[in-house]
Amino acid sequence: MIFYFSATGNSKYVAERVAAATDDRLISLRDAVRARRYTYDASRESRIGFVVPVYFQGLPSILNFFLEKLELVGCRDPYIYVVFTCGNWTGDAAGQLARALKKKGLTLSARFGILMVDNYVPMFTVPEEAEASRVLDEAEEAIGEACRAIRSKGIGDYDRCRGPAPAAQTAAMYPLYSRGRSTKPFVVTDHCIGCGLCQEICPCGAILISGGKPAWIKPKCVQCLGCLHRCPAQAIHWKKPDENRGRYYNPRVEP
Numbered sequence: 287m288i289f290y291f292s293a294t295g296n297s298k299y300v301a302e303r304v305a306a307a308t309d310d311r312l313i314s315l316r317d318a319v320r321a322r323r324y325t326y327d328a329s330r331e332s333r334i335g336f337v338v339p340v341y342f343q344g345l346p347s348i349l350n351f352f353l354e355k356l357e358l359v360g361c362r363d364p365y366i367y368v369v370f371t372c373g374n375w376t377g378d379a380a381g382q383l384a385r386a387l388k389k390k391g392l393t394l395s396a397r398f399g400i401l402m403v404d405n406y407v408p409m410f411t412v413p414e415e416a417e418a419s420r421v422l423d424e425a426e427e428a429i430g431e432a433c434r435a436i437r438s439k440g441i442g443d444y445d446r447c448r449g450p451a452p453a454a455q456t457a458a459m460y461p462l463y464s465r466g467r468s469t470k471p472f473v474v475t476d477h478c479i480g481c482g483l484c485q486e487i488c489p490c491g492a493i494l495i496s497g498g499k500p501a502w503i504k505p506k507c508v509q510c511l512g513c514l515h516r517c518p519a520q521a522i523h524w525k526k527p528d529e530n531r532g533r534y535y536n537p538r539v540e541p
Contacts, residue, residue, distance in 0.1 A: 287326065290337040291315040291348055291489070293512030295536030296371040296402040300429055301337040302539060304369065307433035308333060315352055316489040324352070329360025333436065336368040336383065341509065342463035343377025343449075343456045345386075348489050348508045353386045365439045367396040369432055373404025375449030377456035396440055398432040399447030400425055405515060405534040408471070408524045412532030422538060467509045469502035471525045478521035484513035516541065 288310050292298035305312050310333055318324070328334065338349050358364075368383050370376045380397040387394050402425055403418045404410055413421065428446070435444055449455055469492055480498040492507040493500045500513070500522070514522045515533050524531075535541060 287311050287313055287328070287331050287333075288335040288337060289313050289315055289318070289352070291339070291346060291510075292337075293339075293487075293489075293508075293510030294405050294515050294534050295539045295541070296400075296405075297337050297339050297369075299536050299539040300369055300371055300400055300402075300432075301335075303429050304335060304337060304433055304436055307437050310335065315348055316487070319348060319352060319489060320491065324355040325357040325359060327360060328358040328364065329362075331358075331361070331364060333439065334358070334361075334364045334366045335436065336366075338368070338370065339510075340370050340372045340376050340379045342459040343372075343375055343452070344379050344460035344463060345382050346508055346510065347464070347467060348510075349383075350386070353383075353390075356390070358390075358392075361392070364392075365395050365441075366392055367398065367436055368394065369398040369400060369436075370445065370447070371400050371402045372447055373402065373406065373410070374447075375452070375455060376445055376447045377449060377459065378453045379456065380443075380445060380448075381453065382456070382460075396435065397443055397445045398428075398435070399445035400428050400432065401447055403534060403536070405511070405532075407511065407514065407531040411530065412534045418534070418537075422536070463509070467506040469504060469507050472500075472502055472513070473523050473526065474499050475521045475523065475527050477519045478517075479519050481518060484517060484522060487512050487516060 290301035492504040
């Protein structure tokens with residue numbers, strides 16, 4: 287089984303590739319959390335995978351939340367791996383996951399890192415289409431290598447994206463995420479068409495359509511920015527309307 291989380295399609299694309307190579311089933315963390323499904327029969331699972339993006343060189347909050355509640359029934363020393371997608375470095379995100387799994391008596395067997403299109407618009411501008419396509423093309427080799435290693439249950443550190451001094455980098459960067467995640471910076475323009483997609487896809491139920499427009503009803507969210515990137519009218523922005531930051535969803539995977 288493969289647990290995945292993806293707001294802009296990068297991790298979903300990788301998860302689908304791994305699933306195709308291993309014939310393992312996919313489970314969306316967003317759907318699992320919103321349906322409060324935390325118990326899974328793992329008695330027939332030979333591999334258990336996690337495919338997620340890194341946020342500030344650490345784990346997305348939805349994965350931390352899910353791991354606290356996760357119960358794998360009939361789990362007998364499985365091969366457990368993680369594939370991170372990132373815009374630059376993964377830091378010590380795998381160390382965070384390994385420690386969380388250890389609390390449940392589980393061991394992380396292998397870790398992988400895939401460099402994908404960076405789309406964190408509060409800090410960066412989304413690359414132009416040609417540049418994004420180049421990054422995705424270059425990711426194919428790393429995705430293929432990860433698929434082959436996972437299929438054969440390769441053990442070890444395959445992550446080439448950890449960066450220099452990964453533990454120190456995560457220690458410096460991750461608190462900015464874990465203490466942040468405020469929903470206050472989200473703004474909505476009059477371009478909003480009230481379609482409700484943002485409410486539908488929000489992984490933590492932080493958005494409610496009110497008066498025909500989205501309202502953030504929780505003080506914090508996962509900060510995945512799926513609402514911003516996938517808004518069909520580009521009506522959702524961060525702090526102030528800015529059309530130049532761009533929007534992104536992996537063009538090689540279905541939403």
